[in-house]
Amino acid sequence: xxxxxxxxxxxxxxxxDRRSLTTSSSPAAAAADAAPRDLIHLRGxxxxxxxGALPEENVLGQPFEVDASVxxxxxxxxxxxxxxxxxxxxxxxxxxxxxxxxxxxxxxxxVAESICARVLKEHPRVHTVRVAVxxxxxxxxxxxxxxxxxxxxxxxx
Numbered sequence: 001x002x003x004x005x006x007x008x009x010x011x012x013x014x015x016x017d018r019r020s021l022t023t024s025s026s027p028a029a030a031a032a033d034a035a036p037r038d039l040i041h042l043r044g045x046x047x048x049x050x051x052g053a054l055p056e057e058n059v060l061g062q063p064f065e066v067d068a069s070v071x072x073x074x075x076x077x078x079x080x081x082x083x084x085x086x087x088x089x090x091x092x093x094x095x096x097x098x099x100x101x102x103x104x105x106x107x108x109x110x111v112a113e114s115i116c117a118r119v120l121k122e123h124p125r126v127h128t129v130r131v132a133v134x135x136x137x138x139x140x141x142x143x144x145x146x147x148x149x150x151x152x153x154x155x156x157x
Contacts (some may be wrong), residue, residue, distance in 0.1 A: 037127060038074035038088055043067050046136075047100035054139060056106050060126055062137040064111075065147065066096050070119060071128040087123050095119055096131075108133045109150050116154040128155040 032109030045068070050061045070087055077086035095118045105111050112131045119129045141148060 004046045007087045034121070037071040040067050040074070040092070041069045042085055042093055042096070044087055045093060045096055047097060049100045049111075050104040050106060051100075051106070052104070052135070054141075056139060062135060062139075064100050064108075065134045066100065066115070067132040068096060068115065068119070068131055069130045070123070071143060072123075072125045086088055089123050091122070093120055095122065107150070108135060112150050113154075114151045116152060120154060120156060126156075128153060
């Protein structure tokens with residue numbers, strides 16, 4: 001069995017190969033790679049909604065919890081202390097609330113996708129949005145679990 005150092009390699013050639021995988025060749029891609037990807041987080045937003053594949057979920061509803069992170073360049077906001085230079089997390093929260101308390105969807109995947117799409121549409125400063133949606137009451141799971149959920153990430157093309 002090879003030692004860990006040998007297994008991962010240590011040659012200059014292998015290091016150059018790894019660098020070539022992470023460097024961009026076009027100026028636009030290089031500029032995009034150089035832009036800061038600062039993060040704004042919303043954690044543990046809770047709402048009561050009627051999403052689910054089971055009829056009783058659509059009638060009785062259940063609690064949901066959402067975490068969201070948006071990546072954007074926060075240098076302007078950090079240097080000017082100006083709210084217009086950032087993504088207002090209250091507006092992101094409103095989007096999440098609108099979707100979670102809005103018309104029911106069968107899948108939490110669709111809920112998460114809708115949140116990502118609206119954040120990207122309404123906030124041009126956002127490069128990437130990551131959303132985790134959790135059901136905190138799970139009628140379809142015949143076991144004791146804290147939650148079930150999905151996490152997705154979407155970026156501008």
